[in-house]
Amino acid sequence: MKRSSFLIPAVSILILLTVLFPNVSSASKKEFKDYEILKENSGINAMHICLTAPDKMLIIDKVQNNSIHLPDGRPVSTLEYDLNTGKKRFLSLQSNTFCSSGGFIADGTLVSTGGAEQIPDKHFKAGFSALRFFKPCQNDKCKWREDLNGMMTHRWYSTSTTLSDGRLFILGGSKVSIAVNNKTMNNPTFEFYPRTDPTPIDFPFLIETLPYNLYPIVHLMPGPKDQTLLFVFANKDSILFDWDSKKTVHKFPRLEGASRSYPLTGTSVMLPLRPEDNYIPQILVCGGNEKNDTKHEAANSCGRIKIDLSNLDKAKWEIDDFGGIPRVMPDGVILADGQILFLNGAKTGIAGYSSKLGKVKNKLLKADNPDLTPVLYDGQKPKGKRFTKLNHSTIPRLYHSVASLLPNGQVFISGSSPQSDVTLSGVKFPTEFRIEMFSPPYLSSNTARATIKSVNGSKKLNQGPIKVKYNKHIKVDVELSDKKANFTAAIVHYGFITHSVHMSERYVFCDIKNIKRKGNGYTMDVVMPPNGNIMPPVPVYLYINNNGVPGETAVHLHLSK
Incomplete structure (x- = not known):
């Protein structure tokens, strides 16, 4: 890799974060902190989140007694949050989004799928079979x-995944709201959006994995352009499924130990894909619980499996601990440098709402002992040395909490609503509206951060996604003065995030060629991935990292054929 030979004065990371996000508390101007609580809260619980623009987080809640209301008097259940100012733009929906799923399709539209029962007294209709469409725009309209x-059937706790052709694969769920799935209410089928079949297609794997099969884990398998394979995991089992032939083509060994699916909720990420490894995927599944027991300690274990499609019989689970901390309901966020941040959740119990104990005001907690200590996972290190404990937060993040990477390298953390309705006092874990910005260790580094100045000649960055093509070199100019600069590049899709499932989340390293010095920076060619199986045709963010430290902000791109 070519190295730079130009140095500029170091800029305080604290000043930089204040400029990028003035919505953080003034404490950040005095000293660097891992966590900053934003001045403006979320307004509603962040049950589901999705970044729809570099500075806009779409927040979706279920229909409940939120204190803010639409002009028609109904409670707000969805809004767009401005990360720079904290301004909230309230949006209107007619259906109940409770425990829905979502993902982007090829034209950049976010599609929200499914939901729950109607709420007559609040004038919301049932969302079980609903599709909702949100096309991001630049004019706040x-x-x-x-x-x-x-949709052709009711889906509650289903999973949506963007396919290589830009369609959405919608899998599973139950037909009604239910605490633990059963064979009567189970919906072991899938469908596509846009629709291609007249009826839902049977998916027997979701019968075999009862009762813990809600929000199944789905990863699109990297491979050649014409490949049509998905990795699907539920409970303790996993398969390779061909979504074109609609057949299971391989069953993997069982991941022994804890169950990993709702309400014994774990999480999963696909480790960053690397061209030098021919994009061979590795799947990591962590956390959960061995028993459906509110007092039982969560799982302190992870399973990791490498899937070489040329030799599937060698695919075996490697078991590791979970950084020494038991955790149920964790979130797995792929950071800007390709390491994985695990945070949120509890050390004991399961997912679900607290339940009443007769007329007693206190409630039976489904989960307790909140896990305030995040762990960092470096997948390039040998087993036993991959996890590092980080500084702890002070805000419990239990049922219905979320986290997402942001273009500036920070992590957005919000949510937690273990009560069945908005409850701000009188309980151990009230509904949580505070938003935290977590700064990973790379943001406390003294390493100079690159500033992307243009992409393919365009200097209009993050004013809408720049369209780029598969397998093409894109010209990137950066401003950076560092005699020891060492560049890496990656494109990241943050996904749709809810209930510890980061649907379609994906990180792909990109080759860099023709690095040349230019003025007070560098110009380089960044090679886009070869096809939609490596990264689907969705909005992505381009990171240019210097010695593992991300640039000041990633640039919004949209991959297309």
Whole structure:
């Protein structure tokens, strides 16, 4: 890799974060901190989140007694949050989004899928079979569009995944709201959006994995352009499924130990894909619980499996601990440098709402002992040395908490609503509206951060996604003065995040060629991945890292054929 030979004065990371995100508390101007609580809260619980623009987080809640209301008097259940100012733009929906899923399709539209029962007294309709569409815009006028019967069947706790052709694969769930799935309420089928089949297609794997099969884990398998394979995991089992032939092509060994699916909720990430490894995927599944027991300690274990499609019989689970901390309901966030941040959740119990104990005001907690200590996972290190404990937070993040990487390298953390309705006092774990910005260790480094100045000649960055093509070199100019600069590049899709499932989250390293010095920086060619199986045709963010430290902000791109 070519190295730079130009140095500029170091800029305080604290000043930089204040400029990028003035919505943090003034404490950040005095000293660097891992966590900063934003001045403006979320307004509603962040049950689901999705970044729709570099400075806009879409927040979705279920229909409940939120204190903010739409002009028609109904409670707000979805809004767009401005990361720079904290301003909230309230949006209107007609259906209940409780425990829905979502993902982007090829034209950049976010599609929200499924939901729960109607709420007559609040004038919301049932969302079980609903599709909701949100096309991000630059003028703050974009709205939700809904089709209340857009799906062919009811889906509650289903999973949505973007395919290589830009469609959405919608899998599983139950037909009604339910604490633990059963064979009567189970929905062991899948469908596509846009629709291609007249009826839902049977998916027997979701019968075999009862009762813990809600929000199944799904990863699109990297491979050649014409490949049509998905990795699907539920409970303790996993398969390789061909979504074109609609057949299971391989069953992997069982991941022994804890169950990993709701309500014994774990999480999963696909480790960053690397061209030098021919994009061979490795799947990591962590956390959960061995028993459906509110008092039972969560799982302190992870399973990791390497899937070489040329030799599937060698695919075996490697068991590791979970950084020495038991955790149920964790979130797995792939950071800007390709390491994995695990945070949120509890050390004991399961996912679900607290339940009443007769007329007693206190409630039976489904989970307790909140896990305030995040762990960092370096997948390039040998087993036993991959986890590092980080500084702890002070805010419990239990049921319905979320986290996502942001373009500036920070992590957005919000949510936690273990009560069945908005409850701000009188309980051990009230509904949580505070938003934290977590700064990973790379943001406390003295390493100079690159500033992307142009992409393919365009200097209009993050004013809408720049369209780029597969397998093409894109010209990137950066401003950076560092005699020891060492560049890496990656494109990241943050996904749709809810209930510890980061749907379609993906990180792909990109080759860099023709690095040349130019003025007070560098120009380089960044090679886009070869096809939609490596990264689907969705909005992504380009990171240019210097010695593992991300640039000041990633640039919004949209991959297309």
